[in-house]
Every structure is written in structure tokens, then in C-alpha cells.
Amino acid sequence: MIWQKRALLALHKALEEFEHNENWVFAIEQAKYHNRWFEEAQVHQSLMQWRESLSPEKIDNWLHNYELPEDLGSQRLGIIMAGNVPLVGFHDVIVGVITGFQVFAKTSSEDTILPKLWLSEAAKIDSIWSERVEVVEQLRNLDVAIATGSNNSAKYFSSFFKSIPHLIRNNRNSVAVLTGQETQEDFIALGHDVFDYFGLGCRNVTHLMLPEGYDFTPLFQCWDMHFDWIRNHNKYANNYEYHRALLLMNLDPHIDTGYLIVKERPELYAPVGMLNYSFYDSVDGVVETLIQWGDSLQCKVSHLPISNAMTFGSTQCTQLYDFADGLDTLQWLIELRKS
Template sequence: MTVDSAILQAFVKLGNFLVDFCDNKSDANPPWNKRLQETIITAGHQNGWFTEDNVLHALKQWGGLLSQENLQKWLSKYPENDKSVAKTVAIIMAGNIPLVGFHDFICVLLTGNKVQAKLSSNDNVLLPFLADYLINENSSLKNKVLFTNERLQDFDAVIATGSNNTGRYFEYYFGKHPNIIRKNRNSIGILSGSETKEELTLLGEDIFRYFGLGCRSVSKLFVPKSYDFTGFFEAIFEFEWVLNSSKYMNNYDYNKAVYLMSDFKLFDNNFILLKEDEGYGSPIGTLFYEYYDTETELNAKLRSQKDQLQCVVSNGSVEGSISFGATQQPSLNDYADGVDTIKFLLEL
């Protein structure tokens, strides 16, 4: 796949800047450092879920991904594209976790197309900052990026991310255009009972990072019959820092009250509730669990419900799973809902 080398280098420079900023290795770019510090503070004021720790985690992940080697390796598998006219791609972004729409933004620009982005009010300062940095490095991008609060118009394709309800709305209004429309998905963890404390602690990262608000956040566990949760609770004790978040604890307290009034059986360690439930999307402060008989039966069930799942984590005992602690460290070719965004854009 042919990529404008100047645009690619702008992303590489952005990656270097983010890594340096997050690791405090360099103060070689004071104006941009100050602007980013101010942007992080503003993002936290606008959205209480966007703590400094979570925003820095997102920035550092992206900084590591935007290396010359990673970008070239990612894009090299795609065929040469002979498009002579750039398409305008409307991106409707979610705002559940910091920079959740950045991957779509990157894909559109690296395929030689133009971005017309409608940002969520929950996350509307971080991406414009990154776009400003890129434009500063490559002025040609100024005419390729538009953020709008108005009605989307004059676009050739749509990438929209939302809930099942908004997904139906998107399909109604944008169905006549080439599109990628994403709906609710959840991530799950599979336990066999043989996990080490270290593995269970890594699972805690999958559960609590971004307060469990991402589609890659583990919201449910499958465990064998008579599973003892004592070791799990001991391993995730270090995540008690969620107690410092009033937003998180308000949700935890509310859900606990509702469940107790309904006489549900709960496991509780005072900062997360475990509730037996067949659903996948657990509310904040709650983790669903479900018992399974055999791994063969479980694998068959998961295959039949794969359209509801984003990530499956385990110690390797389940087909197609990733390792504990890896859900919030996706690679560039980890496409949401398994839909190859680059391939879609190259075929426009």
C-alpha cells in the first residue's frame, strides 16, 4: 500500500512526542508539552471518567504504536492502491474512553482520504490537539481534517460507533453510503481455576482500566462450577484505587442497593460486585459471572455468540483468546468488531 511518506513521518513524530511526554524523558518541546498538559486537565474537567492516569495510559499506548517500524509493518500487508481522488469519510466517534476514535482517524488519513469527524461531547479536546500537532508537522493535513458539530454532509463513506440503539439510527440514515457501523460489544475473561496470582492481577487491569467503560474492558467472567473467588479478590486488591473515584463508587453503591433489594446473591469486596448473570454488559462497579461445565461446551457457546464479543482473555485454554492484561494494549491491526478498516477504505 502506497502511503504519503510526509504524512507517515508526521505520525511518527507525533508518536515520539507522546512517548517522551508520558515518560518525562524530554522537555525539548515546551510549548507543545504545556498545551498537552492543559488539554489533559480540560479533558478531565469535561469528563470525570478521564482521569490523568487513564488519559496518559491512552497517550502512551498510541505513542508506542506510532513508530516507523509499527506503521510500516501494519500497512505493508495491503495491496497498492491506485486511487487518484481522495474520498471524504465521516467519522462519528464515541466518547467512552480517551481517544477511542483515533484509530479510525489514522486509518482514513493514511489511506489518502479526508476526515470529517463528529466528536462526542465526552471526548472533544484530545483528538483536536493531536490533529493540531500533526498539521504543525505537515501543513497538507490542514485540508484533510475537519471537526464539525453541524450536520454531516458531502461525504463519501461513514464510520460510526455507538450503542445498539444508535446503531439502528446510523443504519437508517447512513445505510445508502459505504459504511462501517459498530454497535455494543463486550469482552470476557475465562478462568479455569489454575491461574496464578500474577495472571489474575493482570486480569484486574483488563477489568478496571478506564473504569470498565471500554468495549475491550472485561465485563464478565466464565468460571468452572464451584469456583472459589477468594484468590481472585486477593489478586485484584491493588485496584482498590477505584475507591477514590466518586463517579465509580456512586455507581457501585447504586447497583449494590438495587441488587440487594432484589435479593440477588452477590460476591463483594467493597469495590466491585460479582453477580451471576447470563448477560455480557455489566454495569459500572459490577462484574457478571457464569459457570461452565466443559471447555468444549464453552467454546461452542462463544462461537455462537461471537458477534457480541470484542475480546476474550484467558491463560490460553480457550481458542482465539488473548493473554491476561492485554485488552487495553491493542495493536494497529486489532480492528474493532473484526472489520478491517484499511481494507474498507482502500475499496472505496
């Protein structure tokens, strides 16, 4: 565990004072021009969350739960990273390195600048991040693969990697279940679950489950004060205007806040600029719907006693133990190292 902790501390050290590090400042600016969804505030939010989750105490608490390999292996792990949120695929790189794999990472075309810089900065502190990770354009001769993409690309990945152990992730979304007793603080926190990263992440809430007769007024009044800035982002506004125009042309009933289209629909998924809602009459009915959504569901947010429900505002506050899709990739890779 000694070398693993040293490696993780190097990642943490590489993020210390990133706000004033000229390499990071330049990379954040370049990332924004490369991907207009990556505004400085969103990138800062991601980097600060990574820095917080990689504190020495949290590293110790995380690693303590595993029997990590003592040696570095020769097995080759290929990773296809997502790019919808800044550095969203970096957790796979981390678990690959600390389990002793030689990691070959294919970054998303939407997020290539930030992962490369983080690896470069961390390698100045611990060379493992340059010696055991290679950013590549093509993945060849792999022993294990982890790939993240859309529902369509997931089918291709499953076929492409069928001869080796693989983990394929596809589209997921998140839900919030409200009771009607939420406070202003809850509304603000829920707004972050909905609007952070412009709603592009699988952990963003895209559906509200509401008690019958729910009054939207307090919620929207709160969001008007705290989140209407989002209408000024060009790409977000384009999505909002597009879906608004379709609904108006089709005379399709909906609620328009001026920056968000809110529509009664049973689907969990809602595109950027939209939020679905449905009504429930019992907690048992809520649970039944959540079970039906199954593998399409990433996070559940509620004050109700629902299994694995999170508090409002916490969906984007990920920690090292928050594994995508609920699968412990660290333990999975440890077992593969033994085989």
C-alpha cells in the first residue's frame, strides 16, 4: 500500500494551488476553447472536488479496505474515457495504476488537455504516472478493458472487447424524489444536482418525482434567484431554445422558466435544457418505479427512506469510493491481477 499511497499523494500535490499554477491556468483556458462546455467555473469545480477527495486522510480510509498488490504487473489495461464532464474518466486511470496495471488511456476528444496535464504534473512528483500510464490514440494488445460511452457505442465496445475481461458503461441519469417539505437550502442544493456541469453528467438529476398536487412556485422562485445565469451560456441556451421551439410547434404542454423546460414525462432521461417530472401517490410506488429504471439509474436524491438515497446537493461531490454504476472497479481489477 506504500507505493499506492505515494502515487495518490502525488495526484493531490499536483492540484495544490492549481488556481495559481501557470501550467494549470493555461490548460484551463485551452480546455475552454477546445470544449465550450468546459467553462472555468466547471473545471475549477472538478479540480477542487478531486483535490478534496485525495486528501491524505481520505486516501488512507479508502486504501485500508483493500488488499492491494505489492508489485507492478505486466498486464495491459485499456481505458476509453468519457468527456462529458471535466476529468470524469480519471478514476479508472487511478484504479488501474494502483492495482499495478500498465494503463493505456484513450482520452475523449472533448477532454484531452486536462488529463494529460494532471498526469504530467503528478509525474514530476512520482514518476509512476509517466511510467505506468500512456495516452494513446488506439488500444492494442490489451488484457483488460474499461470503456465508457453512449448506449450505441457500448454495444460496439462489448463486441470489440469480447475476448478479454471488460467493463462497459453506457448512459445513465439521476432522479430526485421530493416530499413537498423541502427547504430553500434543499432547493438550492437540488439546483446544483440539476445544473452543475450544465446537466451533462450521469449524476445530474434529470427527473423529479413529486407528490400529487405539488406546487412548483417555491422551487422555481429559488432557482430564478440562484441559477438563471445558465441562460447566458451559448451552448446551453441553444439546447434550451431548440427543445422549447419543438414543444411550441407541437402545442405540447410544458412549463418554461426562461432557462429550463420542465415537462411531465415518465422517462428518466431528459436532454440538456429540460427536466422531466412525474407524480407519485405512495413511497411504494416510488420504489417500484426506481426498480423499473434499473441500470439506467445512477443516483437517487431524497429525504425519503429510499435505499442508497443521497442528500440534496451531493451528486457531484464524488469521493474515491464512489464507483461509477456502483461497481467496485478497484476490487475487480485486484481480482484480475490475481488470475
